Amino acid sequence: QPSAAMLSNACAGCHGTHGASAGPSMPSLAGQSKAFFIDAMKKFKSGERPGTVMSRLAKGYSDEQVVAMAEFFAKQKPQAQTDMVDPALVAKGKTVYDNTCKRCHLENGKEFEEDTPMVAGQWLKYLQIQMGELQSGARKMSEKKAEKVKSLSSADWEAVAHFYASQK
Amino acid sequence: ASSPAMANGRKVVVIGGGYGGTIAAKYIRMMDATIEVTLIERNDHYVSCPFSNLYLGGIMPDLSSLTIKYDKLAANHGINVVQAEVTGIDAAGHTVKTSKGDFKYDRLVVSPGVEFRTDEIKGYDDQIMPHAWKAGPQTMLLRKQLEAMKPGGTVVLSIPLAPFRCPPGPYERTSMIAMYLKQHKPGSKIIVLDANPDIVSKKGLFLKGWKKHYDGLIDYRPAKKVTEVDNKNMSVLIEGLEEVKGDVINIIPPQKAGHIAHVAGLVGPDKKWCPVNPMTFESTLQKDIHVIGDSSIAGAMPKSGYSANSEAKVCAANIVAVMNGRELTEMSGVNTCYSFLSAKEAVSVTGVYTVDKVKNAIVPVPGSVGVSPDLSELEAVYAQSWVKNILTEMSS
Ligand SMILES: Cc1cc2nc3c(=O)[nH]c(=O)nc-3n(C[C@H](O)[C@H](O)[C@H](O)COP(=O)(O)OP(=O)(O)OC[C@H]3O[C@@H](n4cnc5c(N)ncnc54)[C@H](O)[C@@H]3O)c2cc1C
Numbered sequence: 001q002p003s004a005a006m007l008s009n010a011c012a013g014c015h016g017t018h019g020a021s022a023g024p025s026m027p028s029l030a031g032q033s034k035a036f037f038i039d040a041m042k043k044f045k046s047g048e049r050p051g052t053v054m055s056r057l058a059k060g061y062s063d064e065q066v067v068a069m070a071e072f073f074a075k076q077k078p079q080a081q082t083d084m085v086d087p088a089l090v091a092k093g094k095t096v097y098d099n100t101c102k103r104c105h106l107e108n109g110k111e112f113e114e115d116t117p118m119v120a121g122q123w124l125k126y127l128q129i130q131m132g133e134l135q136s137g138a139r140k141m142s143e144k145k146a147e148k149v150k151s152l153s154s155a156d157w158e159a160v161a162h163f164y165a166s167q168k
Numbered sequence: 169a170s171s172p173a174m175a176n177g178r179k180v181v182v183i184g185g186g187y188g189g190t191i192a193a194k195y196i197r198m199m200d201a202t203i204e205v206t207l208i209e210r211n212d213h214y215v216s217c218p219f220s221n222l223y224l225g226g227i228m229p230d231l232s233s234l235t236i237k238y239d240k241l242a243a244n245h246g247i248n249v250v251q252a253e254v255t256g257i258d259a260a261g262h263t264v265k266t267s268k269g270d271f272k273y274d275r276l277v278v279s280p281g282v283e284f285r286t287d288e289i290k291g292y293d294d295q296i297m298p299h300a301w302k303a304g305p306q307t308m309l310l311r312k313q314l315e316a317m318k319p320g321g322t323v324v325l326s327i328p329l330a331p332f333r334c335p336p337g338p339y340e341r342t343s344m345i346a347m348y349l350k351q352h353k354p355g356s357k358i359i360v361l362d363a364n365p366d367i368v369s370k371k372g373l374f375l376k377g378w379k380k381h382y383d384g385l386i387d388y389r390p391a392k393k394v395t396e397v398d399n400k401n402m403s404v405l406i407e408g409l410e411e412v413k414g415d416v417i418n419i420i421p422p423q424k425a426g427h428i429a430h431v432a433g434l435v436g437p438d439k440k441w442c443p444v445n446p447m448t449f450e451s452t453l454q455k456d457i458h459v460i461g462d463s464s465i466a467g468a469m470p471k472s473g474y475s476a477n478s479e480a481k482v483c484a485a486n487i488v489a490v491m492n493g494r495e496l497t498e499m500s501g502v503n504t505c506y507s508f509l510s511a512k513e514a515v516s517v518t519g520v521y522t523v524d525k526v527k528n529a530i531v532p533v534p535g536s537v538g539v540s541p542d543l544s545e546l547e548a549v550y551a552q553s554w555v556k557n558i559l560t561e562m563s564s
Pocket residue numbers: 183184185186187188189208209210211214216217218219220221252253254255279280281282300301302333334337341426427428460461462463471472473474475476504505506507
């Protein structure tokens with residue numbers, strides 16, 4: 001079996017050294033929730049979650065290897081992105097967050113439980129892409145979450161994206 | 169001088185500051201900071217081939233975003249970066265000979281990229297018919313020639329027999345030059361002379377993109393091997409017979425391992441590439457010398473920047489293991505190559521790789537190898553971040 005580092009370092013060409021991404025549309029994996037990571041790879045593999053390269057790459061790994069990588073990345077120090085965020089949108093996003101997202105994305109998105117991802121400090125561009133897919137339904141949400149967020153406008157989503165991205 | 173590090177067998181020298189070499193040097197230091205690492209590169213900067221086709225397409229103003237320096241890499245990881253030309257390797261004496269003197273090693277990593285087999289193209293002169301297959305002055309020369317060409321002109325692009333560096337690269341270049349012609353040189357066309365019997369990589373996607381964006385502009389001709397050029401007449405000869413004229417001629421010559429690999433006896437019976445152990449990338453011909461990147465025979469892993477990056481990490485992990493008397497860790501590699509079809513659309517090919525212990529060769533993991541289902545604007549967005557990430561990995 002390849003070591004966890006051997007498996008995980010091969011991903012860094014896209015996700016950055018130790019999962020700290022330097023590219024604004026590529027997600028950082030450093031410090032990401034282990035349970036979410038495993039779930040994401042499973043969903044890429046099965047096709048349940050839409051992906052580009054990940055839909056193919058995920059098929060290259062056994063469940064055991066995915067767990068090893070999830071543990072490797074969960075252990076890395078999270079690194080907040082350096083994109084410019086719009087302060088007005090951050091303030092508006094905070095309200096949306098407090099009303100709608102706080103119950104699951106804990107501590108301004110820095111903390112997580114179970115398969116909820118860490119979203120704080122993630123790249124703005126990546127959050128926008130993923131929120132677009134959540135909103136359009138291309139990426140499925142749990143019924144509970146769908147119910148919670150169904151009244152949000154595109155402007156609300158955009159504002160929370162800025163809020164999450166602003167969190168260090 | 170016999171430093172304690174040397175006495176303990178803890179000195180690694182890396183040749184080549186490109187996609188493979190920078191990463192090998194960095195990851196060895198990250199995995200074991202007691203190993204002394206020297207990186208020897210002839211230039212004080214490196215220009216990335218990946219994305220240089222976008223510059224030729226006229227959608228990137230200059231090569232600055234593709235250019236890296238070595239100062240941060242050296243400072244962050246304590247790598248001794250030496251700007252010098254490597255002239256020889258004394259394998260028995262564990263010594264690298266350079267324009268700046270000798271360097272002793274316990275393990276040597278060689279990642280010199282490719283050399284051109286220009287002897288197979290009679291009359292070849294890269295100042296008249298640039299290859300632009302090593303990025304930098306050659307890329308700028310080709311772009312200048314495209315800019316200077318009269319509208320209604322003909323560009324000729326010659327593709328060598330595989331294997332060569334970056335299998336989809338020539339077809340991405342075809343797309344980018346066609347895009348440039350469409351926007352800036354009305355009435356022009358590009359003739360592609362491919363020595364291969366067919367498009368080598370992502371065929372369906374390239375054909376789809378060409379039809380969608382550049383219909384009638386690309387004249388693709390398979391099985392046309394250029395063997396001779398006429399620099400005065402601006403023409404090429406196919407198999408010494410059929411003549412094709414061009415206003416701008418871009419010749420990608422056939423390739424082999426970097427020059428230094430030949431000098432050092434690392435090249436196999438094919439006289440082109442370097443056979444290696446698939447777990448460690450140690451040469452099967454010379455002890456304690458590892459070859460990664462384009463120069464190596466890495467089984468199913470294509471000659472790409474991503475592969476070179478991934479191979480460097482496999483090599484680094486197992487050099488560190490050996491130097492610490494630990495067991496080898498099994499290799500696991502990844503490749504992904506993005507290609508642009510237009511300013512906004514890209515496609516990718518991916519693969520995850522492992523070692524087949526029976527065949528003792530690098531093979532793909534079933535299911536992981538594949539191409540994009542269609543041209544994609546989203547993939548173009550991700551591709552921009554890919555190049556940013558991989559160049560950041562190499563330079564910091
Ligand atoms: C147009 C084009 C597009 C491409 N696009 C992609 C892409 O999108 N994705 C991808 O993954 N790959 C792509 N590639 C392929 C990629 O560029 C190569 O596979 C990669 O550079 C190989 O890395 P390497 O370390 O083997 O060699 P290189 O990156 O070429 O590095 C070799 C280094 O060694 C130095 N060197 C050589 N000999 C000596 C010596 N004797 N002394 C001192 N220094 C020496 C050289 O100066 C050079 O800096 C593309 C290539 C081309 C040409």
